[in-house]
Amino acid sequence: MTLARRRALAAAPLRVAVAVTAALLALLPVGYIAVSTVLLGPRGVVDLVWRPRVGELLVNTTVLLVATASACVVLGTATAWVTERTDLPGAPVWGALFAAPLAVPAFVNSYAWVSVLPGVDGFVGALVVTTMSYFPLVHLPVAAVLRGMDRDHEDVARALGLSPRAAAVRVVLPALRPAIAGGALLVGLHLLAEYGALALLRYPTVTVAIYDLFESTFAGPAAAMLAGVLVVLCLVLLTADMALVGRARQARVGAGAARRRARTPLGGARLPALLAVGLLVVAALGVPLASLARWLLEGRSTTVDAAALAVATVTSIGLGLLAAAVTTALTFPVAWLAVRRPGLLSRVLERTAHLGNALPGIVVALALVIVAIRLVPGLYQTTPLLITAYAILFMPLALVNLRAALVRVPPELEEVAHGLGSPPVAVLARVTAPLLARGAGAAAALVFLAVSTELTATLLLAPTGTSTLATAFWGQATALSYGAAAPYAAMMILISVPAAFLLTRQVHAGVRA
Structure with a gap:
């Protein structure tokens, strides 16, 4: 040597x-949950976890997670597609605006909506606020893949007789799967960790219940077992992400030829598309900023x-x-x-x-x-x-x-x-x-x-x-x-x-x- x-x-x-x-x-948090589980024993764990209230919290958390992740996947993928693949006027500006909601913490977003519309709470309010806060987590990775994707595969598919829509479904969407799954995973993990926004919106989830238990019992066994339920949900999300991404090869040898591509014309859909993206920016960015400006001034x-x-x-x-x-x-x-x-x-x-x-x-x-x-x-x-x-x-x-x-x-x-x-x-x-x-x-x-x-x-x-x-x-x-x-x-x-x-x-x- x-x-x-x-x-x-x-x-x-x-x-x-x-x-x-x-x-x-x-490893410390996972170790804490494991030690607490062992000390309680099987009977103690069952008594604390197998209760109607825990089931209600689990259903609330799961339903909101699935609904928010689905809405974010749809909005994030759609906004990425329209800004990267179409001739939407001002596409770079819209792309920056779609990333801007990341600068607004979710609990500030919920404060803005509740202060403007006091009746916006429960499941509907939680779904609106979390979707507006988290859809950029899907938009950014999907936009990055679309921006860097070599479109020769689409050209080949079109040459073989596929329509533009069929080529997008059979060629582009499989390439986007890792980005979509990764974005959905981030949305799910953020939602499982969210306390402030959901507490303000009075929507009880496992995380909200853990904090409430901490305040009332100072981190008793019930809080530890609910934390264990939350860790299990996190592991389920990670496993689902690995299963969705799969092992298909996404890389290629060589960078491909750098060619300027014509964007897909929106035609008669241009005005509705502009209206849709404008409404989305108003809901995700305009409401919290307008609410803050109002309260600061009045x-x-x-x-x-x-x-x-x-x-x-x-x-x-x-x-x-x-x-x-x-x-x-x-x-x-x-x-x-x-x-x-x-x-x-x-x-x-x-x-x-x-x-x-x-x-x-x-x-x-x-x-x-x-x-x-x-x-x-x-x-x-x-x-x-x-x-x-x-x-x-x-x-x-x-x-x-x-x-x-x-x-x-x-x-x-x-x-x-x-x-x-x-x-x-x-x-x-x-x-x-x-x-x-x-x-x-x-x-x-x-x-x-x-x-x-x-x-x-x-x-x-x-x-x-x-x-x-x-x-x-x-x-x-x-x-x-x-x-x-x-x-x-x-x-x-x-x-x-x-x-x-x-x-x-x-x-x-x-x-x-």
Whole structure:
């Protein structure tokens, strides 16, 4: 083994240790559910889970999940198709507007609808709000696939006698299946994690019930078992996604020929299409923005002074920056092992780190509450515990970006630096870090923006007296002080706008790559 190789491996034990630590943190919520189940025993689990109320919550959650995912698939696919494949006037502008609702947290969207139309609640209100909030999660990946798809296959299908509609059904839709399934999975996971929007709309789901139980019984066995039901639902969604995507090959050798394609003319359907997309943008973006503007200008309950808003903003930004730094640093060894040392261990660690993407914030917070109270009481309601929850929840956001960036960093440059006598720390600082800066910055930015609007885990774990934009908004909104809640909602949207812009740019960059 060469000296450079030995120096390159010298840093591996520390990185493995940090990666294992990150994986163990991600496993903590699932471990908490498993231990609670074992301690209760089969009879205790049956008594707590096999109850009419749990069945009602499960039906409510499942019905809303299926309805919202279906509506988002239809709207997301349709908007992607009309902006990428037709001659809709102003298609790029409409595409940006369809991504913009991601800058409006779902609980802010529900606040807007409820404050404008107080009768919008229950299942119908929940379906409208969640669909308007989440359909961009389907639109963006489907639009990216359509934008980068080689249309030679459609030309061949047309040459063989298929009509445009038949070619789209038999050629294009199968290619879109992974993007549609992935978008629907994200919608389902977001909905399972959603508390604020559904609580404001008075639609009881498993997540809403868990929080209510936490407030009444302080994380008793019933809350733990409901959390277990939620984890099972997450696993069902992940299994369904794998089954829908299948193992069909979607890639091709070579990038194909770059040719400018004529868009499908809408003809007489152009005006109805413009009207439809306009109404969708008004419902998804216009209602929350108009509602906020109204309450900011006219709300009699607008009593929040600039100092209170500034404190909440600074706290949110501070927690976001700290969580972004910790999460990115904790996730880097996992990404490094996955790229530089592929094998069974690295695959296990990488898959485990992704668990945070499948766990609602209420489950993560509940697990950390119990662990802190029983093992380290002094840790409960402290900033380190809150940052730990953020790291578990948003580790996948950092991992995806860091892994993609590391793939583009030539390992030979690191080996040359090692061969020239540089220690591992110097190689990381002088070679790897500068080349990784763009990807690490994107990872940290996404984590920061996710943390700045996080509600559930913050409500349960934030230190006493700590007020973030999300929790301050929630306190005012649940008290029906819509005018007082408006400034906090507006500030959350302002700092969330870059997240939607960054996500859109990443999708476009991925297509060009």
